[in-house]
Amino acid sequence: MEPLELVPGRYIGEGQPCFIIAEIGQNHQGDVELAKNLILRAKECGADCVKFQKSSLKDKFNRHALARPYSGPHAWADAYGAHKEHLEFSREEFQELQNYAREVGIPLTASAMDIPTVELLDELGVPFIKVGSGDVHNLPLLRRAAATGRPLVVSSGMSDIEWVSRVYEELSAAQDPPTPLVILQCTSAYPTPPEHVHLRVLDTYAQVFPHAHIGYSGHELGIHVTVAAVARGARVVERHITLNKSWKGSDHACSLEPHELRELVEAVRSVEAALGSPLKAFQPSEEPCFLKLGKDGSGRPEPEGGGDAAGGGRRGEGGRAARPPCDPSGRAGGRVPQPRRGGGREHPGGGRLVRRGGLGAPGARVSSEA
Known part of the structure; x- marks a missing residue:
């Protein structure tokens, strides 16, 4: 109103x-x-x-x-x-x-x-x-x-x-x-x-x-x-x-x-x-903690002497990514996940969120499928 x-x-x-x-x-x-x-x-x-x-x-x-x-x-x-x-x-x-x-x-x-x-x-x-x-x-x-x-x-x-x-x-x-x-x-x-x-x-x-x-x-x-x-x-x-x-x-x-x-x-x-906002997003105040503790999500070993890995972006302390990998744009924000056919939701990094074991099943977990 x-x-x-x-x-x-x-x-x-x-x-x-x-x-x-x-x-x-x-x-x-x-x-x-x-x-x-x-x-x-x-x-x-x-x-x-x-x-x-x-x-x-x-x-x-x-x-x-x-x-x-x-x-x-x-x-x-x-x-x-x-x-x-x-x-x-x-x-x-x-x-x-x-x-x-x-x-x-x-x-x-x-x-x-x-x-x-x-x-x-x-x-x-x-x-x-x-x-x-x-x-x-x-x-x-x-x-x-x-x-x-x-x-x-x-x-x-x-x-x-x-x-x-x-x-x-x-x-x-x-x-x-x-x-x-x-x-x-x-x-x-x-x-x-x-x-x-x-x-x-x-x-x-x-x-x-x-x-x-x-x-x-x-x-x-x-x-x-x-x-x-x-x-x-x-x-x-x-x-x-x-x-x-x-x-x-x-x-x-x-x-x-x-x-x-x-x-x-x-x-x-x-x-x-x-x-605040209903949108879950990376916050600017999280930057120092992410520079210290964040991972780049590539699974590749850290290159010798730190710096950027091939194809990688800006890195912080220890060669870690300066933004979460699920936000490749580098913005402190993201998109609201949209409903998809099949009952899953779009993951901010691509793919769908799929509930294993069925909705409400014992031991159900959520994973991301590309």
Whole structure:
């Protein structure tokens, strides 16, 4: 599918680097200056975007829910409404954070948790709108977010494939034009046990949702699972950032501190470079080792005094060939083997690769026949 411009000038898709979202969420503790610090730290770590959570409490909760008693180690007030109010930024505060993010050079957006917040984020010009797992079953919210025309990033925690398929149909097949869409595999457990992550769902999503880009929102401990998600094809990854995992708030424990976020970004970029090409080819970095250890493949004894054998090419240490014999052109590359009649494959040096003993037979081996 076509690359998607998720934020101005930054595309996701085939051949594009993975887009890394630093989820600040409510780890700012209700403090604008702390939120700015987190924005700056995310930028310094190499994240592509920062994200908050935003809601209109009176539209998201009824009066009974807001008035109910609330206690525990993560409570900011005795009533749930007052607790949530402590963690909400006003429109003016959110705009202040937008301006600060613009100054330091990192895009900023938010998860919309109700329709008025979708409209607010649209008015404020965020580059894309996130819909979290807690609202993936809210079809009116998803439809209103799609109506903005902005890309949607949708997490799929607490859902099964039937429901995610319905969301996809609502946002892709039922929309004209289809909503620019990213679907994130996610498990809503804080922290998520590795055996509940199921990265193979990324493969399923890529197969059954051809008009959506696929990504991963992680709540596990550490960075290794998220790096593996990128190796498995995630175009977007999202992880929470905190300055201290021991702070009050249920998200801090499974968040990444700045040094961990930096390590994640570096690991992702390293893995992307290592994925490389599907073509097996002689690499320039192999030259020194081949000059030392390579053979010319002729079967002839090395000529006296080193140098070139008759008909041979350039030689390295000990008279060895400076390129593998299967690549007579001398290029650090080759051709992709093509299927041939008889079930074999063309060998890069000519001939066919023939499996002795039949396909899958015990003791089967592969040889080259000219």
